Amino acid sequence: MHTEQRARAHELLRSRSIDRALFAAPASVTWLTGFAPPIQTGANPFAGGPPLVWYESGEFTLIVMDWFSSQAVPVINYPGYTYESPIASADHLAAIVRSLVGRSRAGTLGVEARHLPAFLAPSDAVSIDGLLDPLRAVKTADEIETLRRCFALADAGHAAAREATRAGKREIDVWAVIQSAISRAAGQRVPLGNDCVVSRRENNIGGWPGDFELRPGDSLIVDLGARLNGYWSDSCAVYYASEPSDRQRATHNVVRQALEYAISLIKPGAVANEVDRKVRQFIADAGYPVYPHHTGHSVGVSPHEEPRLTPYNTLLLQPGMVVMLEPGSYIPGEIAVRLEDAVLVTADGAEVLTRHNKGLP
């Protein structure tokens, strides 16, 4: 489990002459080990710090409180919740890190300093922030299977959202139906992003669902990302509270064409910022406002990662990359359309991974 990830990481660390390392970024920990702690209610109040991964002599060890275990790697547990004595989990965790770091002075020690809490930071370490990130851009076969399941969950959410969207409902009412459908489909609680906003809002590009009520003539952006086993999906659709106006329909169709055009551009060797530029141009050429955000990005152990399809990014697409494509067009307070699919870069093109209805026709 996640052996390919650890092999890639080991090779990179060796090439950089990093002999020992302490990983603290949630994405790194999940990617290296498959360990994905619950996140819905914030940091665990009984843990001494975030889950960590220690790397030494080519081996990876997970350091977590005693509620948690791993099928993939050796684990060092420390006491978390206690009631017969005060909770001292931070002290236990600090002692473990001190002991691991201190048992050798040989070679270079790397730490993810952007996520490692200061009280655990060794004094003689070098930063390895972001070092693993590029390794995550090409997905393993197992990761692609996991992502398919994540996208299927988002699909289930969209089926429920399309059904639930109508005048008189609030954003949060639709969201509650989506969340219920997804958690029941998964058989467990599922962290769920991203946006659920009515077109009549002044900021109608994105945002969390509130008590804003759909009226006839409104549309609803439903941008869903569900996390399962530590991996995120993404997806976006637009549903209508009533029969759409000619203008809504025209905008929706242009964005749909832009999305289809974007999909057609995805293949090995395609350049991220060229795809970005061409899809923007497509919307502009059609005479519609161009979206003030990225054209796309990837997902995985984080909901937004490389490759980013953005004006500055000269990265080349490779087989095994998963790319979200999400062109849109917005007029504040009036029109808001964003449609998003996921594609897998294959040997000679792209396979669409999302199956959700994107609203209209």
Added chain:
Amino acid sequence: MHTEQRARAHELLRSRSIDRALFAAPASVTWLTGFAPPIQTGANPFAGGPPLVWYESGEFTLIVMDWFSSQAVPVINYPGYTYESPIASADHLAAIVRSLVGRSRAGTLGVEARHLPAFLAPSDAVSIDGLLDPLRAVKTADEIETLRRCFALADAGHAAAREATRAGKREIDVWAVIQSAISRAAGQRVPLGNDCVVSRRENNIGGWPGDFELRPGDSLIVDLGARLNGYWSDSCAVYYASEPSDRQRATHNVVRQALEYAISLIKPGAVANEVDRKVRQFIADAGYPVYPHHTGHSVGVSPHEEPRLTPYNTLLLQPGMVVMLEPGSYIPGEIAVRLEDAVLVTADGAEVLTRHNKGLP
């Protein structure tokens, strides 16, 4: 807004000769400023680090990415999400912290080193981890009003749970109904803990809802904590999939009596570990297994905080404290009862803040 909290913190910092400070614990940031970022989907992928509070010359300043603002305190924003250039939010945040820390060398600088990321840690700081925690134990009048609203949300969840619990339903099915009821009542997404487990499970004390199905004869522990405006409620009840057995009914009634007894013990001057000991003894005297967890704790900007009602804690209760009381009795795989109320310590006793049905009769 939160002025009383900042006044208490300022007084304490001055008494400890802390001239400047950097707060990084989520609980400290929310308690000092009222700022409560979304937490349901984990850390914000576009933020350079956690929200921070800078303290200098008696003033508190919130440091957050540009999506966020504050009604309560001055804010320093830094760029978070960007698409026309690479995301550099961590660099922006580091520059701000460097500038604040570096503009003066006078006096002592304190940092919350258990939550401050290492890359932001000044070299010449002292730890102030946990320094504010005792200040949070007595709630302000505004906090008590906020908590009443949080408890009302949990009450709404319980009403839905009681209705939804029946044979053939899975834990996650009941949970989905609860979550929907609470988010619709709040008009927004609500982070929701804690436990939803069937009595037939081997570990039937707590855990997240899964696809475990209720059968006739089973009961369901529903332990709900909802976060609103950064403040957590808590509550626990037990619902039955069918007519309860004599043994279930007897256990439930003993735990109910233990809870009533616990409430009767709460008043100013009561000692935390004496309350704990007496309630345990009540269950033991009735001839039932004593719960292997705390008797109670408080809630606020964290879901578990002082006063803890535990065997070691000699803390005295004071007016304005909010105390959760949650005795239980468990036989693995068979019987699981925990009933929980919140009480406010008043001038001469306690006011029960929770109104939820606790199941049976």
